[in-house]
Amino acid sequence: MPLDPYLLLSLADPRSGSHVRCLNAAGRWAIHGSAHSPLLVWHSTQADDARAAAERSSKARGRAVEVVSRGDSSWVEGQQIQVFTDAFEAALHGHAAHSEAKARRLRTEADKLEAFCVVVRAASTAADHAAFAEVSRAASKALRAKFGGGSITSVFAWLTGRAGNEALASVLAGEVELTGPLSIQQVVEAVELAKKAEFLREES
Structure with a gap:
């Protein structure tokens, strides 16, 4: 039917x-x-x-x-x-506003989610080790400027861990909106790329 x-x-x-x-x-x-x-x-x-x-x-x-x-x-x-x-x-x-504390937390986590997904997308296009190393250096510099620190390794770990899963769930549930250049579909795809990469790393 x-x-x-x-x-x-x-x-x-x-x-x-x-x-x-x-x-x-x-x-x-x-x-x-x-x-x-x-x-x-x-x-x-x-x-x-x-x-x-x-x-x-x-x-x-x-x-x-x-x-x-x-x-x-x-x-x-x-x-x-x-x-x-x-x-x-x-x-x-319209919708009822979150408390100031919750809104701030959701905004911070959503910004991290999107910024980290930008890093994953850049890493996925690296053609060789040299290109990946350049992406890694650029990512570390950008993460230090925006979040006070971080590396490409920590980005993948965050996206595939509890914090990343919760941040993505909040976006999908409409609790907070993305404000950067990526669409929700691009963010979801980047998270999947990160999970596959982490799985392969753990298997190697």
Whole structure:
């Protein structure tokens, strides 16, 4: 039986690729939903309602919001997704701010995540040992300037460890947005590259 897709609201972002951010019940833009903050959905028969909601959200946020059609066999209403009702109207207009301490922590970790992924992407294009060494030197200099220290080895370890996993999860859940040049898809791909590299290093 073919999967009946739902309608969701998404930011119009040409960089999103396959990682489309959709509106969740907390008023944030997330890749996936959770029991705490499920993605808001409309049934396919509610297309007019979904379009009207997108218009209200666009007007309130000052950003282009569009209706997208998605389906996932793992979705369960009330868990990963939540059918929109008037009770979630506030989510169309914005989200509640994090505490100052939490916002600062999330911002710091997201900045690290993106900066470290830039390093991984540069390292992955190094054609030989000399080129890799140059990337390593440049990375150490940049990390020292921005974070007070670090090396290409520590970058890979951080991305594949608990801190990196939590930072990526926060981005995917819409808790914090990336502010640098990389898209979410590019960040996810860089983290996967780091994990593969660490696995090969441990196996050697």
